[in-house]
Amino acid sequence: MSKVKITDTILRDAHQSQAATRMRLDEMLPACETLDKIGFFSLECWGGATFDSCLRFLNEDPWDRLRELRKALPNTKLQMLLRGQNILGYKHYADDTVDYFVKKSIENGIDIVRIFDALNDLRNMEVAVKATKEYGGTAEIAMSYTISPVHTEEYFVNLAKQIVDMGADLICIKDMANLLLPYPAYSLVKKLKESVDVPIVVHTHNTTGTGAMTYLKAIEAGADVVDTALSPLGGGTAQPVTESLVATLAGTEYDTGLDLHLLTQAAELFRPAAERLEEEGWRDVKRVLSTDVNTLRYQVPGGMLSNLIGQLNQAGKIDQFEAVLEEVPRVREDFGYPPLVTPTSQIVGTQAVMNVITGERYKMVPNESKALLRGEYGRLPAPVNKDVQKKILGDEEPMVDRPADHIAPQLEGFRKDIAPYIIQEEDVLSYASFPQVAKKFFEDRQARMLKGDPTDYNPENGTMAI
Secondary structure: OOOEEEEOOOOOOOHHHHOOOOOOOOHHHHHHHHHHHEEEEEEEEEOOHHHHHHHHHHOOHHHHHHHHHHHOOOOOEEEEEOOHHHOOOOOOOHHHHHHHHHHHHHOOOOOOOEOOOOOHHHHHHHHHHHHHHHOOOEEEEEEEEEOOOOOOHHHHHHHHHHHHHHHHOEEEOOOOOOOOOOHHHHHHHHHHHHHHOOOEEOOOOOOOOOHHHHHHHHHHHHOOOEEEHHHOOOOOOOEEEHHHHHHOOOOOOOOOOOHHHHHHHHHHHHHHHHHHHHHHHOHHHHHHHHOOOOHHHHOOHHHHHHHHHHHHHHHOOOOOOOOOHHHHHHHHHHOOOOOOOOHHHHHHHHHHHHHHHOOOOOOOOOHHHHHHHOOOOEEEOOOOOOOHHHHHOOOOOOOOOOOHHHHOOOOHHHHHHHHHHHHHHHHHHHHHHHHHHHHHHHHHHHHHHHOOOOOHEOOOOOOOOO
16 A cells, blocks of 8 residues: 555635635745645645635735745645636636636646536536646546435446546545545545546545544545645644644554654644634634534535525525525435535525525526526536426526537637736736636736826726826
8 A cells, every 4th residue: 555645735725615715825935845845745725716815805916826836835746726617717718718727827837737517527627637738737637526316436436437538647536515424435435446547536624524534434445645734724614634644644554654743843834824814704713613514414515504694694584594404405406416516506505595585496596597407507417307497497498518619719808808907918817717806906906016096097008197
């Protein structure tokens, strides 16, 4: 048995899961020299919500963040999370935009691209995988793990075989809601190791309190890499704690070989950031470190629970919370059992809220629910409820081909839209991902460059009003 390798998520998923992705670059850089000595398989540092948070809340250029981390971590592979054809957003993009985003991500420092699709529709990942391979990156293709009558062990083994045929360098079991329990994890990893000849990565959280146990059983079954998070932001809604797992495996046949002393040193360098995030209210320790068994009961991820509570509070219907939780699985079944991960978790959750607060199922239907049933997000895992489909879509026939085939090339249009603001090619991709947020960021950046007020900037000629 080879040593188990560790991907640490402290620079991305850990603070995304616990603190709304609010850690700043200046809080990361002091720890990088120590992190770079440890010998991680990789450090997940980019993608997911980091891009949006940098532009919208932290006044950071996400591309600058990546370049700075690349310089500060010369000996460690950097990893990002990419939502396939969605890139980092919530809608599909044209193939030219996906290709260029991957190209620029790798050019700016990313080594490993973890690519997933909310529906496990491989058609939504093929362009990103091809681009990753073409531009010299490592393609780690993720299976969004969930439980349903169709999401059996056989389903995931067959999916893994197709993923290998796509050219995956690694396969990740992406358990975003901490639904993968220890013994099912052992069985699934064992079957995967018997069926495919690429390394198996396991990603989970500790929301239900089972994450560390799941990792132990997965490792015993042959998992090659697991995702953990250093202790200041580890555990709970984030990944199981790095130091704890390394200490547990030390001296065994699964020994990671990582230096616990160095890990402790690195962890201490993140404690000021964790304390700031707690003091400012971004990290609610009581919430993010509590054990939430509702996830096991209703398969509702922690982030989705927060959204449901927010929607019900806004509607003055928080007393209907339990009813909404019970409605979520019913909507999910009606919609063909999509895994509950962005964006499908938001779609199913919002529809469940509307069904409950209106007192009539599917009386109000958001556009996103219609789009899901139309096939605009991809192929649903199972047949949908025909009566529900008829009520929502009428006689409209869902699309059966690849959704992105309906999207014309976009890059040149994005480039034209923001031509006055561009100071680097990557700006086009920032704008493509989050148009309004990026444009505001560019205006503020131009104003700072010209040492003036953002409201005085004239994008037509690149000057400030006098």
